[in-house]
Amino acid sequence: MRVGLGSLPAEPGGENEDFAATAPGAAVLLDGAGTSGAETGCKHGVAWFSATLGGLLLSTITAHPHRSLAACLADSIQVVRSLHEDTCDLTCRAGPTSTVVAVRAGAGVLQHLVLGDSSLLLARKDGKTTVVTDRRLDDVGKRLRGPVDALPTGSPEHAVALAEYRDTLTSLRNRPGGFWIAGPDPQAAGHALTGAVPLESLSSLTLLSDGASRLVDRFELTTWQETLAVLNSSGPDELIRRVREAEAGDPAGRRWPRGKARDDATVLHWVLS
Known part of the structure; x- marks a missing residue:
């Protein structure tokens, strides 16, 4: 292992x-x-x-x-x-x-x-x-995050839209039709x-x-x-x-709209043979 x-x-x-x-x-x-x-x-x-x-x-x-x-x-x-x-x-x-x-x-x-x-x-x-x-979170997010993705990541306007998006998202957590x-x-x-x-x-x-x-x-x-x-x-x-x-290379999220310009990143790679 x-x-x-x-x-x-x-x-x-x-x-x-x-x-x-x-x-x-x-x-x-x-x-x-x-x-x-x-x-x-x-x-x-x-x-x-x-x-x-x-x-x-x-x-x-x-x-x-x-x-x-x-x-x-x-x-x-x-x-x-x-x-x-x-x-x-x-x-x-x-x-x-x-x-x-x-x-x-x-x-x-x-x-x-x-x-x-x-x-x-x-x-x-x-x-x-x-x-x-598990794409259920992504599927729900795509329906909701248009206003977030239209704004530069890190801007005050983006922060407000992101907070509203997250609030709506949490209301769909762990329930049918949500994620x-x-x-x-x-x-x-x-x-x-x-x-x-x-x-x-x-x-x-x-x-x-x-x-x-x-x-x-x-x-x-x-x-x-x-x-x-x-x-x-x-x-x-x-x-x-x-x-x-x-x-x-895209700190404002213009090329790749996203909630966080940078995110925690973790990789565990297990070689079997």
Whole structure:
């Protein structure tokens, strides 16, 4: 098991709300989210939520290899809830949430789970790639973010439009017709995308937060095959460097409209053979 891990916060020295970790035969990646500047109801913060949930999930999926990944995620969400429901207002719509990607190898199979807009890149020995991404958040966002994308990223007007967009988005969180993400409700785990692939068919797998995958799926500057070549030759840090280079070339978001000029970026690349 050879694993490369790279992660950078959106701003140098800033808090990184992504979390990624690995154990023998398993890995997780979470991309924490909250509503910047809004009252979250939680005294701990987004980074605490994603790191706490991620650590518990990794422990649970390795300690209980016969339980489904969705059941392990539901259990982990419930435990995190119990850790702060007496001190925090978990009914607050702007409270911390997180995407989740989890994988576990065993009995000749790789099981995977994806909840939210982080991605899992599966590279097969025959040279083909498959990307698993939960697009429900993107689908909802496309219907709502026109006013945001029309304004320069970082401008006062953009900040106002972004706050309104995020407020509307949170009203559609974890409900039919909206999108699903890890938060205070364990039932969200049951809406994750799950699957299994024969281990013998895979050469590698890669977990990416959307701050890292944007080079492909938002900026469209490269393909997944080319991304895989970079990871195999130079590792996650080089991929993140290229993301930062692209972001620096479009700081106002005119070429690539986006909520954040820069985002936390995390890549976990696991080479199987």
